Amino acid sequence: MKKFSLLLVLVLVFSVFAMGCGGSSDDAAGDDSAAGDNVIKIGVFEPASGDNGAGGKQETLGIQYANEMCPTVEIDGVEYQVQLEIVDNESSTDKGPTAAQNLVSKGVSIVLGSYGSGVSIAASDIFADAGIPALGVTCTNPQVTEGNDHYFRICFLDPFQGTVLANFAKDNFDAKTAYALAKLGDDYSVGLCNYFKQAFEGLGGTVVYETFPDGNSDFTSYVANAAKANADVFFAPVSTEAAALIIDQASAQNLQMPILAGDTWDSNVITGAAKGKNVDINVTTFYQEGGNAEFDEGIKAWIEADSTNLANNGGNTDLAAVTAMGYDAYFTALEAIKLAGSGDPAAVMAALPNVQYEGVTGMITFNEIGDANRTTAYVKHCNTDEGIWEFVAEQGVE
Amino acid sequence: MDFIRDNLPYILAGISVGGQYALIAIGYTMVYGILRLINFAHGDMFMIAGLMGVYAVTWMPLYLAIPFVIIFTVVLGFLIERAAYRPLRNAPRMSVMISAIGVSYLLQNLALYVTGGLTKTYPTIPWISSTITVFGATTKVVTVITPILTIALVVLLMILIHKTKIGMAMRAVSRDFETSRLMGIQIDSVISMTFIIGSFLAAVGSILYFSNYTGVMPTAGAMPGLKAFVAAVFGGIGSIPGAVIGAFIIGICENIIKGMGLTTFSDAFTFAFLIIILIVRPSGLFGEKNIDKV
Incomplete structure (x- = not known):
């Protein structure tokens, strides 16, 4: 019995290690035949x-x-x-x-x-x-x-993207108050929310800014907070995993508010989550499907x-x-x-x-910091009937 | 009236998530009561139940998928106890706990391997995923039925524990492991039963939880599991009513904190709360006082 339990523990331990490595290294070693x-x-x-x-x-x-x-x-x-x-x-x-x-x-x-x-x-x-x-x-x-x-x-870059989104919120939705949601400790969403906030307040609006902790999947209260703040737009440039939950919750609470986000949301995870739901999603992104047919x-x-x-x-x-x-x-x-x-x-x-x-x-082309010289972003809107992205506008910053 | 309309969504969300934590917390508290083991794999069982829900609906119709998920989880819980805990019955308690941590990682990595690390979307269950309006607050039906279902299940469980023979055996084992064994109680079957009940409730909890928060990822069980554990400790680990009340209190407080605009601190609050409770009342709200046996 003792031997058996020892064996079992060993098997458990090794399977944990084996699983841990399995996911990451299988693609990398694929093409060793070419090595020379x-x-x-x-x-x-x-x-x-x-x-x-x-x-x-x-x-x-x-x-x-x-x-x-x-x-x-x-x-x-x-x-x-x-x-x-x-x-x-x-x-x-x-x-x-x-x-x-x-x-x-x-x-x-x-x-x-x-x-x-x-x-x-x-x-x-x-x-x-x-x-x-x-x-x-x-x-x-x-x-x-x-x-x-x-x-x-x-x-x-995010200062550019944040400004584009702030302008878009102001011009298209006539927004005066925006609700911004970022993930705690996530450089991307916290950064983008801050640049959005600066730009939007520069345009005379007010921003209610909140963060959620890692591992959170209950967005009920955040959506309720946005509704309570009487915000005109819901800005949530978070990961697609959290985004799917936010979309679901916004639809469940019948949040009648345009949702804005950055480039991460340009994904079929979002269109999949939003399909058939009552939500209005707009994102900025790098490339519009159809830009290069070939x-x-x-x-x-x-x-x-x-x-x-x-x-x-x-x-x-x-x-x-x-x-x-x-x-x-x-x-x-x-x-x-x-x-x-x-x-x-x-x-x-x-x-x-x-x-x-x-x-x-x-x-x-690159500038002296090492960033690409980009001056336009594409704005897309999610068609929730068919679950596809629709091109809205090419937006830059003056 | 405005006050109610503004705050109702938070309270509804709190009660609902509290009910879901309660269903998980019972599993922790029962296993602790009987084995004196903190079953770290319980949160991951909950995640596996959610993941199985995602796959089951692609294999069979929904009315079969739900019972299948529940049975699968129960069998899994039973097998985990059989394979990872029973052989260590006479080992030091620390070894069993390390075995539990091992199972937890095994399940997480298994899920990572199967899903390829991507979040799976939980299927929409008709009726409970649809929206309703309660006093001006719009929410999903599942939010409203969770507390009702939770309380119904807890009442059933209490009847089971206090009125049936297996319940009596469970109480005896939790009171004194060695003596009840001497009195002829089949310890192993009582422990298996405990895991079966815990897994059943976790499976029901996962259906409710993931219907509301639809993303299932390999780490999805970690946070709810941790909070349910806090709830069990808060209520007095080993006590079922304590775990349920603790879970509701944690769920509601967490959402009220978020509603007050202190979103950043909502998790910090949960764990700070645990520390304070442990300082003031080390045995929790309904916990038994520790009697040192000589």
């Missing part, structure tokens, strides 16, 4: 689980598709295989650095990611110490690139053809803007490698500021 001398590794630092798992997977899809389209890069007449090293940072600021370390030890030339600014900031120092450049795909918080030389990004068609066929990809995209072929951004990020990285003339991280880092690339989401 002429290989350049690109690290993909994205969440595949946790709060931002859904978005991270969609962003990774764009990168994988780009890699499939263009799996080699030519430097000085020699053809190099480009190999993706994909790790899961679990959307977590304490697990992210370990995943980043993993990429460093695999010897990648450049890192793409992450979806979610908090994880990017948490892992930034690890890439800096290893001298590896990082290219943010959709992390919009200013702190990601601020005060360092190695982090770049191809998306717009790309849309290609990637949809590619996603459709593989059941894993289809599951990673949430079960249908609706394109998220982050997927298009992931696609552009890969080619921007390739441009930088070509310009550097080698896969040496230091050379790639030196080359990045001079990269110019015309992607499906627009022209990508």
